[in-house]
Amino acid sequence: MPLFLRSLPLAGLLAAGLAAPMAYAANDSGTAADGLSTAIFAGGCFWCMEPPYDRQPGVTSTTSGYIGGELENPGYDDVSRGGTGHAEAVKITYDPDAIDYAELLDIFWRNVDPFAEDRQFCDSGPxxxxxxxxxxxxxxxxAEASLAEMQERFDQPIATELSSAGAFWDAEDYHQNYYEKNPLRYKFYRFRCGRDDRLEEIWGDEAGGPTFD
Structure with a gap:
């Protein structure tokens, strides 16, 4: 979330939603309870990465959080200042019989600027x-095959990172499903950040990704 939004009157929301982040230890199989699977992607502001997956048949939940750094139990203030090594990310829990990981990758690419290094849209920093x-x-x-496909498709180098998942830390409650809790502020942020314009510039009609039946 950029600094201009931090000046908005969110004090009441923050006071109501502040909670210690929860740790999710990514295992070696990407599996969750009840035969479900998980996927973890970072695409800039995690507010904007939940909606494309929440609308997908077979996705049971999305969780905003932090991954990729060494600091334990990081909070938003820690991560947003930079220097912890974490990325804002979304953990997707899904039914692999209804939607495949390859399909989740297709959605991921079409919701990010794959050429931007250590930034996405108006948000800067690793x-x-x-x-x-x-x-x-x-x-x-x-993931490697998908990355190779993107590199073949575009003339520009792809800056998207591929990494083995470590601990995933749930973000504070007020960040979860932010687009549903605060639709006007979410739309204002997304518009001011130029996210949709840039996605359309890169992906055209594919921007946002498909919804699988």
Missing amino acids: QYRSAIFYQDERQREL
């Missing part, structure tokens, strides 16, 4: 980098 955090060998292979 905490806003685009990244795929794979959790097992299958995810790694699919």
